[in-house]
Amino acid sequence: MLLPATDVIYYTTIMNNSGASAINTVRIGNTSSEGGTRAFSIEVGGGNCLPFHHFEGTIPHRPVIAWEIPDVRPDDWCDTVKGPYLDFLGDPLRWARCVVDEKGARLICLDLRGARPDRENRSAAQSVELLRSILKSVPVPLIIRGPGPGERQNGVLTACAEAAQGERCLLASAVAEEYKTIVAAAAAYGHLVVAETPIDVNLCKQLNILISDLHFPADRVVIDPLTGGLGYGLEYTYSVMERIRLQALSGDGMMQMPFINFVGPEVWKVKEVKVPEQKEPQWGSRAERGVLWEISTAVALLHAGADLLVMRHPEAIAVVERTIDGLMKKG
Amino acid sequence: MKSFRVKFLPLGVESRVAAGASVYDAALTHGIQLRGECGGLGSCGQCVVKIDAGACPPTPHASITPDRERRGYRLACAARVEDDLVVFVPEESLLPSASVDYAAVVLSEDDRKRDRALAGVEPSPPLNLPPGIARPLGLALDLGTTTVVAEFVNLRAGNCVSRAAAYNRQLSCGTDIISRITYAERPGGLEWLRGLALETINDLLARLMEHSRVGPGDLIIAIVAGNTTMVHLFLGMDPSGIRLGSFTAAHTRYPAIPAREAGVKIDPLAPVMFAPGVGSYVGGDVTAGVLACRMHECDEVTLFIDAGTNGEIVLGNREWMMGCACSTGPAFEGVGIASGMIAAPGAIEEVHIRDLDAAPRLGVIGGAPARGICGSGMIDLMAELFRHGILDRNGALNAGSRCPRLAERDGHPVYLVRTRGEDCAARDIYLNDVDFKKLLRTKAAIQAAIRTMLKNVELDAREIGRVVIAGRLGEAIDAGNAIAIGMLPDLPLERFDYIGNGSLWGANLMLLSKERGVALEAIADRITYLDLSTHPGYMEEYVASLFIPHTD
Amino acid sequence: MKLTGLQIFKLLPNKNCKECGFQTCLAFAMKLVAKQVRLDACPYVSDEAKAVLGAASAPPIRLVGIGTGEREVKVGEELVLFRHEKAFFHKTAIAVQVDDRLSGDALGARVREAADFSVERAGERLCIDLIAVKELSGEPERFVAAVARVREMCPLPLILISRNPACMRAGLKAAGGTRPLLWGADRDNADELAALAKEAGAPLVAAPGGSIDDLAQFAAELAGRGVDDIILAPSPAGAADRLAAFTLLRRRALSRAAPGTGYPTILSVPGGGYEGAAAAVGGICKYASIVVLETPSPWHYLPLLTLRQGIYTDPQKPLQVNPGVYRIGEAKPESPLLVTTNFSLTYYMVSSEIEASEIPSWLLVVDAEGQSVLTAWAAGKFNPEVIAKAVVAQGLDTRVPHTRLIIPGYVAMMSGDLEDKLPGWNIMVGPQESADIPVYLKEVWTRLGT
Secondary structure, eight states, X not given: OXXXXXXXXXXXXXXXXXXXXOOOEEEEOOBGGGTSOBSOOEEEEOOSSSTTOXXXXXXXXXXXXXXXXXXXXXXXXXXXXXXXXXXXXTOHHHHHHHHHXXXXXXXXXXXXXXXXXXXXXXXXXXXXXXXXXXXXXXXSOEEEEOSSTTHHHHHHHHHHHHHTTTSOOEEEEEBTTBOHXXXXXXXXXXXXXXXXXXXXXXXXXXXXXXXXXXTOOGGGEEEEOOOOOTTTTHHHHHHHHHHHHHHHHTTOGGGOSOEEEEHHHHHTTSHHHHSOTTTOGGGOOHHHHHHHHHHHHHHHHHHHTEEEEEEOOHHHHHHHHXXXXXXHSOO | OOEEEXXXXXXXXXXXXXXXXXXXXXXXXXXXXXXXXTSSSSOSOOOEEEEEESOOOOOXXXXXXXXXXXXXXXXXXXXXXXXXXEEEOOGGGBOOXXXXXXXXXXXXXXXXXXXXXXXXXXXXXXXXXXXXXXXXXXXXXXXXXXXXXXXXXXXTTOOEEEEEEEEOXXXXXXXXXXXXXXXHTSTTHHHHHHHHHHHHHHHHHHHHHHHXXXXXXXXXXXXXXXXXXXXXXXXXXXXXXXXXXXXGGSOXXXXXXXXXXXXXXXXXXXXXXXXXXXXXXXXXXXXXXXXHHTGGGOSSOEEXXXXXXXXXXXXXXXXXXXXXXXXXXXXXXXXXXXXXXXXXXXXXXXXXXXXXXXXXXXXETTSSSOXXXXXXXXXXXXXXXXXXXXXXXXXXXXXXXXXXXXXXXTTEEEEEEEOTTGGGOSSOEEEEHHHHHHHHHHHHHHHHHHHHHHHHTTOOGGGOOEEEEESSSOSXXXXXXXXXXXXXXXXXXXXXXXXXXXXXXXXXXXXXXXHHHHHHHHHHHHEEEOOGGGOTTXXXXXXXXXXXXXXX | OOOXXXXXXXXSOOOOOOTTSSSSHHHHHHHHHTTOSOGGGOTTOOHHHHHHHHHHTSOSSOEEEESSGGGOEEEEOOOOSSGGGSOOOSOOEEEEEEETTXXXXXXXXXXXXXXXXXXXXXXXXXXXXXXXXXXXXXXXXXXXXXXXXXXXXXXXOEEEEOSOHHHHHHHHHHTTTSOOEEEEEOTTTHHHHHHHHHHHTOOEEEOOOSOHHHHHHHHHHHHHTTOOOEEEOOOOSSHHHHHHHHHHHHHHHHHTOSTTOOSOBEEEEOOSSHHHHHHHHHHHHTTOSEEEESSOOGGGHHHHHHHHHHHTSOTTSOOBOOOEEEEESSOOTTSOEEEEESBHHHXXXXXXXXXXXXXXXXXXXXXXXXXXXXXXHHTTSSSHHHHHHHHHHXXXXXXXXXXXXXXXXXXXXXXXXXHHHSTTOEEEEOOSSGGGHHHXXXXXXXXXXX
């Protein structure tokens, strides 16, 4: 059979080695039997084929959506996405409880944006206090997102890591310039780490190598390839994820981590979800357009290999969950 | 005590500074060394900075026009910190990171490499030797962006009479090729650069003439091998086409001109000839090197690497050749590196570290005491520090490692190769964290260029039969170490061949053999130019190469 | 088989005659590999070389045109499975469906919305490409009426959907000579529909149901009946099955070894809500050449067309934004003015950081041929002249009376020259990394106190 060179690579590395190279299975959250207090833990990754290619591999775990919970009142969120949460804006604890109890969230992403010096400048102690109360009354596994690289993040995430010792939370994010502190905190207190690099195959692998050079286990790392929202670089993220995933499946151990995409924050800041239809009648209903913007971004990323999606709008989350249902149903 | 926040741009560093301190001193605490011949007395007017935010009263001085004063320009030494400030430091106010010693140095050790390159050549110069001169000499000139090397060649016997090297004085107008071109685009800039090149060359010649006891009239021909930009500047031709235009915008062939016209102080009627180039960034220095390594005669695929300020790479054999260039910077020639120097007597060219606690074992050109470290020594040092875990894969010094030779100088972490007094060293010899980043970028540019070119012709590195390294890195380079840091492809060591200054040997061949001169023209015709600046894969390879040894 | 540049080079005469316009035979060979020149540009190429090189260059997926004239839609001729390997070439065509049971008003409204949709984005006009008219009535007259109405209303090429040969014949006639895509060939109507397609020179959708093996076999049979332009309609059972079908078809087509697979593909998704759109997203990403939206609303169009634009950009080529002055937030004359290049990623990074700063600003985007700041500077495309010219051309001296311009930290060295070129302006050097823009604006700009 004559094949174009690209297919040769594809066939030999993936078809023939099926089962040889799989994405790492990453478990988020510890139950009491595992030394934590979560009601259950979540596993992602583990597949040995391209996303949803059930016809040529096995995909033991479905992608999981994490609900984004900001620690302070998210005044910058636009009405469409604030609307469903009007009752809890500024009350992250109730907010988290509601999405878990009423919306069926199985994973939440606590965003400690309020700790940023240019925002509310909340102290590490305040972040820890909030985290403690959430751990106490919300039973699901947790992603903890720091305020952004820098000393403040190191302080906040280290304090949170200690406060949540043994809970196996996913700490976001380590970056190439600033990874040692977070990795050390994750190692010391039994957590996982998001390794974030700016939409680049090589930088992604380099950070994974640097983290593994610290003897941090690869199955406790998740890749954040940096998400471009739809219309704002999504296709760059998409292709970088496809490339990383292909390299991972062909046996590159430093690329075999699952992906996380912070979809919500990227989608809900763009012009296209904010402009009302009165201003741009062609664009159609703002609310539905915005929700579809988040859905489209998430679904495209699922096709590129996303394992964890951090999202905002409940309706978008529901639709993406159903889309995942369909894509996980073996033919 | 009252204090204010002062931030320095474009570096972006920031700190609290006691009220009343001078901006000059505040800059120093960050290792930002401003110019200032007067030593902060407010008289020389060299330490001009711009206050982008915050209140700061004017500091009257002749060097600050009223218009600039209105826009916030102040003398750093006279400006006092009485408010939170954002201070922009213009490049021209910065002290160059390494002061460059432009003095010519006579070199005498390279002859075995020269002999090898010239093996089998019976002198047949491209001009008739006048019977009146007992010992007619030719000048072979390697006109580099950072270093200029001149050699006097006996046109009858073919031997080298003497050889000297000096830093190109154009360095004061920018260390890389693009900066030189933009400098030339300023009013009067081109003439200024041409003058600096001639000054460099003529001082070298004076030094050599004195050393060899010959006069200008004894030198009856000159061959110049230089990159396209250097030759443009040497001839006073506008180089802007080189960076702006396509392949054809730059001149790559140059007619011979009399020395008088060129401004070179040898026999005024002596022809000055040029090695032909291929394109904007693959010039006569490269074709000369290819001639010297005989790639054009070989069946096996040869990889030729000239690790100069621009790294130039040619891949090919007698059937085909492809050439490209990448910007590596002058680090391997010692410029911009804390203890860097040219490969000349006193330069550390070999470094061995067996025991982290002890002083590294060194090879010094001409023997100790060491004065600085040259390219080959830097490669060794990087490889050894990486092996011992002192340097991490990103090229950063591991602050946490326990090594007594790690210290701090001028606010930067450094590795001390020699401390002052150790083995009679006259000063501390070290590389700092920024130096290692520069070296990492240098090696990455070369590595990425090699990988891009191999990909482009779809060859595997293992199909390369011979790797020829040329340049002014040192007397010898340790290919194993260059492989360890990823600069060279991972091939059996016996395939590597360090030929030294290939451009100079090529110029020699043109001086001594008409036939080789013809062969050189053919080489320039046949090299296919690959433009990396517009090549979609190059940047990605570069990012992948900014890692020791490589991301793969 | 794919040949390497060196293998092609060895088939060339190696005369370096330059008559092809390239410096060397090797340079020409490299261009041949990249499919940027044609072999016949070489006057001395041997017959042997022609034979070898010709076979290697035939496209594995047929290019199929729908419609005629300016709005003709072309799909197919794809070369890769993943866009990063080269690029996807012929954009997924988006079709909006109406049917012959819709009331005249409803049909008219949907066609009007679809045909009128036109949004300029990143240098491209985003439009709906096709109108699909579906026959549900079983009555040729009603189908004809619907087709005629659509043709009256808009110039978009048509997809006629019917498995009823009589209806299809009538619809095709109503479509005039516009070469619509005929959707509905199956095992029962194959003879008639193949004949119709051949007669009208129209492309035909193979939709026999069953597995993709059945589909490929059926398409091969249609080809055997003399239909050249075929489009494949798999009939998957669900989302996972759909992804499998489209992926395997693309893979087999590229292998050139599976008869009946070397054609473009079509996918129909329900509209109305979010789920169909989610399916359309999957189709655009994974190998559908045409996506038909069955009952869409106008708010579906912008996200889906934006996605298509992104997926089908050349990944090697930097995406550019239009040069000009962009207003970010409620910028006023006294708001800060920053300048950057028109490389889209640069623009998006800079603009999103400005947005994040919540300090409304003006962003001057200069035409630097889509290069990033440092690359453009090195190539002389982002220099004081270019910036000064843009400032003047945009009339910024009057629009921003503070005459302060913030340049990227990476080009700090041009600040002096730029001040000379822009008398009266104060050039401020911003941060090198866009991520530092919010802090810069907050610290430097707001502390200017003006």
